[in-house]
Amino acid sequence: MIMMDGVVKRYNELIALDHFSFNAQDGEIVGLLGPNGCGKTTAINCMLSLLSFDSGDIEIFGRKVDSNNNDVKRRIGIVPQELAIFDKLNVYENVDFYCGLYIQNSKERKKLVEEAIDFVGLDKYRRFTPGKLSGGLKRRLNIACGIAHKPELLFMDEPTVAVDAQSRNFILEGVKKMKADGRTVIYTTHYLEEAEQLCDRMVIMDQGRNIAQGTVGQLQKSISTQERVEVGFLTEDPGMKQRLSELPHVVKVTNKNDNYLIHFEKQENNLANLIKFIESNNLTYTELTSERSTLSDIFLELTGKELRD
Amino acid sequence: MTVFKGILLHFWKYRILIVILLSAFFIFAVMFSQGNSSENYTSESLRIDIIDHSRSEMSRGLIDYLDENNEVTVSNEENPDIEALEEKIFLNAIDGFITIPEDAESKFTSGRPVVETTADQRSTQHLQMQTAIRQYFTFLKADFDTTGELHTDAVTDLLSDSIDVEIHESVDVEAQSNFEYMRNYTNFAGYWIMLFLLILVGNIMSEFNSPELKQRINVSPMKTSTFMSQMILSQIVVGLFVVAFMFFGALALRTDSLSGVPLGKMFTALLLITAFTLSVHYVIAALTTNKFIINGLANFIAIGMAFLSGIMIPFEVMGQTAQNIAQYLPLYHFTQIYAEPDITWGGAALPMLVTVLYTAAFLITGMILENRRKTSS
Numbered sequence: 001m002i003m004m005d006g007v008v009k010r011y012n013e014l015i016a017l018d019h020f021s022f023n024a025q026d027g028e029i030v031g032l033l034g035p036n037g038c039g040k041t042t043a044i045n046c047m048l049s050l051l052s053f054d055s056g057d058i059e060i061f062g063r064k065v066d067s068n069n070n071d072v073k074r075r076i077g078i079v080p081q082e083l084a085i086f087d088k089l090n091v092y093e094n095v096d097f098y099c100g101l102y103i104q105n106s107k108e109r110k111k112l113v114e115e116a117i118d119f120v121g122l123d124k125y126r127r128f129t130p131g132k133l134s135g136g137l138k139r140r141l142n143i144a145c146g147i148a149h150k151p152e153l154l155f156m157d158e159p160t161v162a163v164d165a166q167s168r169n170f171i172l173e174g175v176k177k178m179k180a181d182g183r184t185v186i187y188t189t190h191y192l193e194e195a196e197q198l199c200d201r202m203v204i205m206d207q208g209r210n211i212a213q214g215t216v217g218q219l220q221k222s223i224s225t226q227e228r229v230e231v232g233f234l235t236e237d238p239g240m241k242q243r244l245s246e247l248p249h250v251v252k253v254t255n256k257n258d259n260y261l262i263h264f265e266k267q268e269n270n271l272a273n274l275i276k277f278i279e280s281n282n283l284t285y286t287e288l289t290s291e292r293s294t295l296s297d298i299f300l301e302l303t304g305k306e307l308r309d
Numbered sequence: 310m311t312v313f314k315g316i317l318l319h320f321w322k323y324r325i326l327i328v329i330l331l332s333a334f335f336i337f338a339v340m341f342s343q344g345n346s347s348e349n350y351t352s353e354s355l356r357i358d359i360i361d362h363s364r365s366e367m368s369r370g371l372i373d374y375l376d377e378n379n380e381v382t383v384s385n386e387e388n389p390d391i392e393a394l395e396e397k398i399f400l401n402a403i404d405g406f407i408t409i410p411e412d413a414e415s416k417f418t419s420g421r422p423v424v425e426t427t428a429d430q431r432s433t434q435h436l437q438m439q440t441a442i443r444q445y446f447t448f449l450k451a452d453f454d455t456t457g458e459l460h461t462d463a464v465t466d467l468l469s470d471s472i473d474v475e476i477h478e479s480v481d482v483e484a485q486s487n488f489e490y491m492r493n494y495t496n497f498a499g500y501w502i503m504l505f506l507l508i509l510v511g512n513i514m515s516e517f518n519s520p521e522l523k524q525r526i527n528v529s530p531m532k533t534s535t536f537m538s539q540m541i542l543s544q545i546v547v548g549l550f551v552v553a554f555m556f557f558g559a560l561a562l563r564t565d566s567l568s569g570v571p572l573g574k575m576f577t578a579l580l581l582i583t584a585f586t587l588s589v590h591y592v593i594a595a596l597t598t599n600k601f602i603i604n605g606l607a608n609f610i611a612i613g614m615a616f617l618s619g620i621m622i623p624f625e626v627m628g629q630t631a632q633n634i635a636q637y638l639p640l641y642h643f644t645q646i647y648a649e650p651d652i653t654w655g656g657a658a659l660p661m662l663v664t665v666l667y668t669a670a671f672l673i674t675g676m677i678l679e680n681r682r683k684t685s686s
Binding site for chain 2: 048049050067070071073074076078080082083084085086087088089093096097098099100101102109145146
């Protein structure tokens with residue numbers, strides 16, 4: 001459905017997209033992940049032909065992107081990062097206006113507008129102007145304006161920024177429903193939990209480059225740390241860090257508050273080995289937790305920085 | 310909802326502001342109307358400066374006649390400071406001044422205009438001064454035609470004994486008064502339309518032109534030409550509404566006082582200034598979406614142009630430099646479309662064409678700026 005190959009976009013000296021490649025198949029939710037300023041929005045704007053690019057190729061629905069290709073545009077929806085709604089129009093009028101840019105038939109449009117308002121749960125607020133809506137409800141309205149014409153391909157650019165937990169869950173459930181309806185969603189975010197929860201595949205971006213892509217499982221396998229165990233002991237031992245690092249599969253041991261954080265390269269009996277080590281050394285532990293590596297670990301290892309930097 | 314309906318809906322949301330602006334206009338217009346009614350015209354003592362280069366019996370007779378009921382100051386200077394006298398009119402220190410040329414008598418005998426008057430043409434004092442001078446020369450001419458001699462004393466005595474109101478109430482004077490009122494009204498309406506449309510359309514369209522909303526519109530399959538035509542059409546509808554409101558409002562206000570008024574030219578002028586204003590807005594919209602800047606520019610352009618085009622200050626009392634500048638401003642040409650009560654369509658064609666050309670020039674500039682903005686992204 002989307003094929004982006006070696007796209008370069010420069011703003012004078014700054015390279016916003018550096019030979020960026022990306023693809024999405026029908027019915028997929030693909031997450032574009034990366035910290036603020038990594039080029040996610042630029043990539044979307046290039047796909048939407050809102051921005052020209054210096055080199056590379058982009059195809060959508062098998063056709064090269066072109067700002068005059070209205071047949072392709074008709075099949076695309078966009079939920080921009082910034083709220084793009086009219087302050088003076090109420091909820092119904094806003095959705096109706098944007099739907100009117102795609103659908104000329106008033107009867108059909110009315111039905112679609114009603115469905116979109118219902119979909120985002122704004123039925124009670126249809127006569128409210130945006131000024132009277134909370135931040136979360138405004139975000140939902142922003143989504144309704146982008147999906148009312150039932151696009152096959154939807155770009156959602158950080159749709160849950162500054163949204164309360166209830167609205168966030170509502171939005172995420174809505175995206176899942178759209179996938180169930182067979183739509184393709186390109187979802188940019190820097191919230192990893194969201195991406196893990198929603199996306200079939202993820203593309204991790206940093207400084208305009210695609211540094212890794214795949215499912216969560218594939219991405220986890222691509223890094224050295226597969227499992228992390230945090231352990232704390234009752235007594236202090238200056239040589240403990242060195243002794244822990246000699247356990248099987250240990251990549252590194254770091255300090256976390258008063259505890260030790262042990263990074264394992266494989267998920268094979270790590271906890272059992274550690275417990276055996278504790279028993280054989282007559283140690284008393286105060287805390288012991290184990291977790292698989294997360295997207296945050298993946299990002300940290302791939303880029304050397306936290307995703308929210 | 311179409312873009313056309315969407316924009317009109319936005320105007321509807323601003324209906325309170327629209328009502329306030331139109332009401333304010335009409336309150337001013339009604340006040341104007343009451344103050345200028347020819348029915349209530351009364352004469353008053355005028356403050357007149359007279360520059361007498363002639364120093365003839367005829368000029369002395371005119372001075373004596375005017376001095377009867379007015380405060381007259383006579384100057385015999387060879388090179389009077391005309392600018393200082395115009396300044397005195399502007400500051401309301403005098404109501405006007407009369408220049409009597411050296412060859413006044415020969416001009417009188419050959420039937421040419423004898424004296425030159427300068428006053429605020431919008432004021433009733435101007436009308437009163439003109440009437441008094443016309444009275445004097447009408448009687449003097451009648452006496453001269455009968456006797457072949459100038460008897461200024463006799464004419465002055467005659468006029469002092471009784472005031473002939475027939476000249477004052479003649480059809481011409483009434484038509485002139487009607488025209489003066491409607492010209493001032495149309496001047497004011499032109500200024501108001503500029504201010505009104507630049508502020509209202511500017512504020513509404515700044516929302517449509519904001520980058521976030523524009524992005525959504527740009528990714529939609531709606532063609533730019535379709536969007537633009539619907540946008541322009543909706544603005545024209547609003548412009549027509551405002552013009553119709555002001556023009557037909559004037560007709561309602563002055564139902565019995567419309568003789569001698571070139572209504573067709575005035576209506577055309579209002580339509581043209583509306584088109585010009587929308588083209589100016591197009592340039593502003595291509596430059597900025599900041600509402601503060603839009604409002605600032607609207608005031609700057611409308612008030613500045615109104616000042617320099619003779620709408621707020623009589624054109625005649627402006628300095629020569631200001632008058633020269635005014636001739637390059639569209640609002641000046643707007644006023645020239647209905648400059649005379651008996652102006653023909655042929656006579657109005659040139660200022661109409663100039664206004665149309667200004668509109669086209671601004672539209673083209675707006676398109677260039679808009680394209681440059683698009684390509685810069």
